[in-house]
Amino acid sequence: MAVSDQPIGRESLDDLLRRVRPRLKQVLARYRVPAHDAEDLVQDALITTIQKWESIQDPEAWIVVTLRNRCVIYWRKRRNSVYNSVDSAILELLTEPVTAPQERQELLWDLNSLLDELPDRCRKLLQLRYGLGYDSSEVAREMGYHPSSVRKVARRCLSALTYQLIANGFALGEPIDFD
Numbered sequence: 001m002a003v004s005d006q007p008i009g010r011e012s013l014d015d016l017l018r019r020v021r022p023r024l025k026q027v028l029a030r031y032r033v034p035a036h037d038a039e040d041l042v043q044d045a046l047i048t049t050i051q052k053w054e055s056i057q058d059p060e061a062w063i064v065v066t067l068r069n070r071c072v073i074y075w076r077k078r079r080n081s082v083y084n085s086v087d088s089a090i091l092e093l094l095t096e097p098v099t100a101p102q103e104r105q106e107l108l109w110d111l112n113s114l115l116d117e118l119p120d121r122c123r124k125l126l127q128l129r130y131g132l133g134y135d136s137s138e139v140a141r142e143m144g145y146h147p148s149s150v151r152k153v154a155r156r157c158l159s160a161l162t163y164q165l166i167a168n169g170f171a172l173g174e175p176i177d178f179d
Contacts, residue, residue: 013050020060024067031071041070114164122157129154 024045028038045066049059056062115123121143128134128142129150139154140147 016059016063017046020063023060023064027064027067027071031068031075033071033074037074041067041074044070110168114161114168117164118157118160121153122160125150125154125157126161 024042028041033041045063048066049056049063052062053059115126118126125139125143128139129136134142136150137147139145140150143150145153
């Protein structure tokens with residue numbers, strides 16, 4: 001008698017489960033599915049089997065293969081969830097809080113007023129280097145310096161700007177947004 005001719009009854013499904021249980025345990029062990037998730041995977045495989053019962057020729061093989069597929073999908077989802085959680089954690093670490101536009105404008109105004117108190121060469125160097133994003137060789141070419149001396153002059157200019165910041169009441173731990 002073919003399986004499709006058998007009625008879906010408690011007896012036939014129970015018999016099938018008793019016969020296939022050792023193979024299902026082997027599949028779960030091979031895929032190293034944790035016990036708390038293994039039961040859900042077996043239930044999903046059984047539900048799919050019951051839904052497709054009329055078209056299944058070999059129910060034992062069907063359940064085993066379906067469980068294997070569920071195990072593969074389970075590990076793919078777990079792997080993707082790990083990647084997504086790592087990605088979101090990295091993105092959180094990389095993001096900086098966005099300041100309000102008015103606060104940003106006030107900081108830029110304060111910074112520009114402090115830059116105005118610096119010597120012309122420092123003001124121009126800092127604007128080229130940090131305001132416009134020039135690299136050392138471009139700053140050297142623009143200002144007539146030797147490329148190796150740009151770092152030294154930039155350090156001195158930043159030191160002068162830091163002194164201006166402290167003299168005007170900015171705390172050393174305060175973040176300053178130069179953009």
